[in-house]
Amino acid sequence: MRTSGLLCLSLLGLATGGLSLPTQAQTPTRPSVADTALTQRTASGVRYTIRQQGTGPIAQSGDRMQVHYTGFLPDGHIFDSSVAQGRPLRLRVGRGEVIxxxxxxxxxxxxxxxxxxxxxxxxxxxxxxVLNPDDDTKFMVPPNTDLIFEVEIVKVR
Known part of the structure; x- marks a missing residue:
C-alpha cells in the first residue's frame, strides 16, 4: 500500500458511536450507528460528530495538512489507516488530492x-x-459503498 493511503485520488486514478480516533498505540475498534443527537450534516450529505474540538487554525483551500485517519466499511472492517502506517497523511486540502x-x-x-x-x-x-492491489478480482472498497472515518487534524500550515 502506498504511504499516502487510499484517499489520494491521483494515486488511484479516481475522480459510529462514541469512539475516538485510535492513537498509534491503540487498535481501532468497530464503528457503530451514529448518535443522531450529536451528529451534524452538511448540505452535500456528509455527516459528522466532533469527538474533540480543536483550538488551532482551520485550513483554507490549498493549505497543507497532516491528518491521522482510520477508514471503515459499513460492516466495521478497516480498509485503510494512517495509524497502521505509522504516520499521518500529508495533503493539500481542496485540491482534489483526496475524496x-x-x-x-x-x-x-x-x-x-x-x-x-x-x-x-x-x-x-x-x-x-477501489480494487485490492494484491488481487484485482476483489475490492478493498466495493462500488457504491458509504464510508466511515475517524480523523484527527494533526497539523495545518
Whole structure:
C-alpha cells in the first residue's frame, strides 16, 4: 500500500458511536450507528460528530495538512489507516488530492479536532470502488459503498 493511503485520488486514478480516533498505540475498534443527537450534516450529505474540538487554525483551500485517519466499511472492517502506517497523511486540502467528502470536511475542522465522519458513496469512491492491489478480482472498497472515518487534524500550515 502506498504511504499516502487510499484517499489520494491521483494515486488511484479516481475522480459510529462514541469512539475516538485510535492513537498509534491503540487498535481501532468497530464503528457503530451514529448518535443522531450529536451528529451534524452538511448540505452535500456528509455527516459528522466532533469527538474533540480543536483550538488551532482551520485550513483554507490549498493549505497543507497532516491528518491521522482510520477508514471503515459499513460492516466495521478497516480498509485503510494512517495509524497502521505509522504516520499521518500529508495533503493539500481542496485540491482534489483526496475524496470529495474529505475535501469538504477538512475545511470545517480546526487543527487538533477529532471527528467521526460518514461519507456517502457519491462523495467517496462512487461506482468505481477501489480494487485490492494484491488481487484485482476483489475490492478493498466495493462500488457504491458509504464510508466511515475517524480523523484527527494533526497539523495545518
Amino acid at each position: 470529495p467528502g474529505w475535501d469538504e470536511m477538512l475545511l470545517l475542522l480546526p487543527m487538533g479536532s477529532r471527528a467521526r465522519i460518514w461519507i456517502p458513496a457519491a462523495l467517496a469512491y462512487g461506482s468505481t470502488g
